[in-house]
Amino acid sequence: MLEIKNIHKRFGNTEVLKGVDLNVEKGDVVVILGPSGSGKTTLLRSINFLERADQGSMVFGDKKYSFQKASKKEILEVRKKTAFVFQNYNLFQNKTALENVTEGLVIGRNIPKKKAYEKAVEILTKVGLSDRYDFYPSQLSGGQQQRVGIARAIAVEPEVILFDEPTSALDPELIGEVLQVMKQLAKEGTTMIVVTHEITFAQEVASKVIFMDEGRIIECGTADQVIKHPKEERTKQFLRRITNDMEYAI
Amino acid sequence: MNFNLDFMVATFWVSLTGLGVTLKLTFIPLLLATPIAFAFAIIRLKKNQGFYQIITFYISLLRGTPIVLQILLFYSLLPSVLNALFESLQIELDIFSLNPIIYAYIIFTLNSVATLSEVFRSALLAVQNGQLEAAKTIGLTSFQAYVRIVIPQALVSALPNISNTTVNLLKGTSLAFLMTVKEITALAKLEAAYGYNYIEAYITIFVIYVLLATVIQLLFGFLEKRFGRYKYPRNREKENLYA
Numbered sequence A: 001m002l003e004i005k006n007i008h009k010r011f012g013n014t015e016v017l018k019g020v021d022l023n024v025e026k027g028d029v030v031v032i033l034g035p036s037g038s039g040k041t042t043l044l045r046s047i048n049f050l051e052r053a054d055q056g057s058m059v060f061g062d063k064k065y066s067f068q069k070a071s072k073k074e075i076l077e078v079r080k081k082t083a084f085v086f087q088n089y090n091l092f093q094n095k096t097a098l099e100n101v102t103e104g105l106v107i108g109r110n111i112p113k114k115k116a117y118e119k120a121v122e123i124l125t126k127v128g129l130s131d132r133y134d135f136y137p138s139q140l141s142g143g144q145q146q147r148v149g150i151a152r153a154i155a156v157e158p159e160v161i162l163f164d165e166p167t168s169a170l171d172p173e174l175i176g177e178v179l180q181v182m183k184q185l186a187k188e189g190t191t192m193i194v195v196t197h198e199i200t201f202a203q204e205v206a207s208k209v210i211f212m213d214e215g216r217i218i219e220c221g222t223a224d225q226v227i228k229h230p231k232e233e234r235t236k237q238f239l240r241r242i243t244n245d246m247e248y249a250i
Numbered sequence B: 001m002n003f004n005l006d007f008m009v010a011t012f013w014v015s016l017t018g019l020g021v022t023l024k025l026t027f028i029p030l031l032l033a034t035p036i037a038f039a040f041a042i043i044r045l046k047k048n049q050g051f052y053q054i055i056t057f058y059i060s061l062l063r064g065t066p067i068v069l070q071i072l073l074f075y076s077l078l079p080s081v082l083n084a085l086f087e088s089l090q091i092e093l094d095i096f097s098l099n100p101i102i103y104a105y106i107i108f109t110l111n112s113v114a115t116l117s118e119v120f121r122s123a124l125l126a127v128q129n130g131q132l133e134a135a136k137t138i139g140l141t142s143f144q145a146y147v148r149i150v151i152p153q154a155l156v157s158a159l160p161n162i163s164n165t166t167v168n169l170l171k172g173t174s175l176a177f178l179m180t181v182k183e184i185t186a187l188a189k190l191e192a193a194y195g196y197n198y199i200e201a202y203i204t205i206f207v208i209y210v211l212l213a214t215v216i217q218l219l220f221g222f223l224e225k226r227f228g229r230y231k232y233p234r235n236r237e238k239e240n241l242y243a
C-alpha cells in the first residue's frame, strides 16, 4: 500500500537519511526503533512532507510521488491520506478537544458540522474522553492531550497514521492509557508506523520491526526476529541499553 | 493661584465635543493599518528579499523618528507635493482646501503600520511551529492553517501590545492640533486662549485622556480574557473572566 524507495535527506552538510526503503501493507503496524539522531523523526516527517526530502519516491495506493518534486496539490493529497501523532501532541491550543477533532473534518474535508460533531463525540468516547469535549488542551493532562491527538488523527480516516514517539513526553503513569488506545487501533487493523522506545508494545502489536541507525535501516523483520534474536551488533547494543534504562526506571 | 472651577467644567464639555474627532483619529488609522501591517509582518517573516529590505527600512524610519517631527515634516511637505502632482496630471483639485484631518489620517496610519507590523511579527513568531504543522497533517492548506489556527492565536497574544499601540496613538492624536485639526487638545487650547486659563484647560483634558486610556485598557483586558480563555485552567476560568 505504501512503498518508500531510496529516501535521502540532508540538513546542511549532514546527511540524515541515507537511502531508506520501507514497505507498508494495509493493516501493518511498523515499529521503528533506533538511537537518538538516527533519523526516525526525519523519516516520518518526510513521508508527510513536513520535511522536503532530497531524493527518493513513494508509491502510495496507486499513485507515485517524488519526494523532491511533489507539487502542492500532491502534498495535500498525501496529507489527506495520512495523519500524524506528535511527540508533544501539538493540539490546537485555541480549540477545545472536540474542535481539535472536528477541524480536519469540517475544514479539511468539507464534512457538514453536525456530522463531524457526531463523529468526534464517538471517537472521543472511544479514546476515553467522553467527559472532556469542551476542555482546552491547557486544561488536559499529557495523557489526555495525546489521546485527543490520536482522536484527531483517526477522525480523518487516514490510510496510515504516523506516530512519532507518542508516549515519550508523558509521565510513566500516563503512558499506559495512550498505549492502550494504540493497541486497540492495531487490533482493529489500522495501518500505523510508530517510532517508539516501548519494546513491550512492539512485541505485542508490531507486524514489522525496523532498527535504524545513522540514517539507514540496519535490521528489519518481525518483532521476534529483531527484538528477541537481533543479528546486528548495533541492534543488540541498542536493545541492551534501552532495556537497562527500563530496569533503572523501575 | 486660584482655579476657575466653572471654567474647568465648561472646558470639559467643550473639549468633549472633540471626542469624536479624537476617537476617529485613533481608530480609523488603526483599522486602515491593520491589514497592511499584517501583510508587512508576513513578508518580513517569509524573508521575501527585496520587499523585506524596503519594509525593514520603512519601519526603522518611522519608529526611529519622533511623531511630532513626522507631522511637521509631512504637513509642510505633503500638500505641496500633492499639489505639484495633481497639477502635472492636470487634475483640478485644490489641495490646500482639503480638510487637514485627511493628513492626520495619513500620518497616523503610516505610523501605525510600522508599529503594528512589529507587533504582529512577534505575535506570529510566538505561535509554535507545531501548530502550523499539526494543521497541515490533518489536511488543511497553509492558508486555512493560518486563518484557523495560527492567526487567531497570534492575535490573542498580540492583544496587550495592540492595547498599548492604541493608547499611544490616542495620546499621539493630541498632536493633530499642529495640523489645525479640532480634536480634544486643540479645543481646550482654544478655550484657554480667551482668558489665559491654560493650566485649568490642561488639567481638564489630562483627566479626559486618563479616562479614555483607562476605558481602552479595560476593553482590551476584556477581549484578552474573552478570547484567551483557552489559556486559563478550567476551574479558574470564571474568576479570570470577571476579574
Ligand SMILES: Nc1ncnc2c1ncn2[C@@H]1O[C@H](COP(=O)(O)OP(=O)(O)OP(=O)(O)O)[C@@H](O)[C@H]1O
Pocket: A011, A016, A034, A035, A036, A037, A038, A039, A040, A041, A042, A043
Ligand atoms: N531542522 C533540522 N535542521 C538541522 N538538523 C536537523 C533538523 N532536524 C533534525 N536534524 C538533525 O538530523 C538528525 C536526525 O534527527 P531526527 O530528529 O530525525 O532523529 P531521531 O532519530 O528522531 O532522534 P530522537 O530519537 O532523538 O528523536 C539529528 O542529528 C538532528 O540534529
Ligand SMILES: [Mg+2]
Pocket: A040, A041, A042, A164, A165
Ligand atoms: Mg525523533
